[in-house]
Amino acid sequence: MTDADVVRELALGREAALAELYDRFGELLLAVGVRILKDPVEAEDLLHDVFVEAWRRAGDFDPERGGVRAWLVTRTRSRALDRCKSPGRSRAVALDDHHLDRPGTDGTQDGGDHARLLRAVATLSPEQRAVVECAYFDGLSSSEIAAHLRVPIGTVKSRMAGGLSKLRVALGVV
Numbered sequence: 001m002t003d004a005d006v007v008r009e010l011a012l013g014r015e016a017a018l019a020e021l022y023d024r025f026g027e028l029l030l031a032v033g034v035r036i037l038k039d040p041v042e043a044e045d046l047l048h049d050v051f052v053e054a055w056r057r058a059g060d061f062d063p064e065r066g067g068v069r070a071w072l073v074t075r076t077r078s079r080a081l082d083r084c085k086s087p088g089r090s091r092a093v094a095l096d097d098h099h100l101d102r103p104g105t106d107g108t109q110d111g112g113d114h115a116r117l118l119r120a121v122a123t124l125s126p127e128q129r130a131v132v133e134c135a136y137f138d139g140l141s142s143s144e145i146a147a148h149l150r151v152p153i154g155t156v157k158s159r160m161a162g163g164l165s166k167l168r169v170a171l172g173v174v
Contacts (some may be wrong), residue, residue: 003068004061011058018055025069026051029076035137036080046083050076082141122168128163131156 001009003024009017029050032044053075059078061071121129134145144161146153 004063007054007068007071009059010055011061012131017053021054021068024049025072028069029072032076033080036139037079037083043080046080050079053079060094060099069139077136084139092098097135116171119169123166124163124168125159128159130156132163132167135160 003021006017006020006024010021016088018044024048030043030047030097033046034040037046050072054072062070065071121132124132130149131145134148135142140148142153142156145160146156149156
């Protein structure tokens with residue numbers, strides 16, 4: 001069964017499809033959650049919420065708009081960033097020079113995708129890489145990135161635009 005077939009089964013309310021989806025994507029989504037939230041317990045809670053949401057919203061999945069993996073990762077990232085920005089949660093920004101050089105926080109890698117991403121990121125200047133990491137992994141806005149990196153907001157926006165453009169070319173998404 002393809003990933004899209006599993007989601008179609010999920011939309012029909014078949015519990016076995018939820019278990020299959022979890023088996024296929026649970027580790028990846030947990031790694032995304034831990035990387036953004038920096039708290040494994042909170043990431044496990046997030047993972048539960050994402051799969052409940054996938055169960056309820058499976059009928060919304062449109063294979064024409066992208067794959068199941070992207071659908072789930074986008075939901076996970078979005079919910080994790082919502083949690084980071086929620087009142088009462090401290091937002092510690094902990095960047096290091098090797099944010100993308102490590103496999104997932106659980107020690108797994110996604111094979112070719114991970115290597116492809118590393119090659120794409122290597123095309124970025126250190127300045128572009130810093131703004132992309134702040135935005136993607138830490139969920140910072142342009143003004144927050146400017147304050148964090150102590151550069152003008154216009155500089156942040158131009159570095160982001162240039163960095164994303166290079167990534168699109170390097171990943172063949174142009």
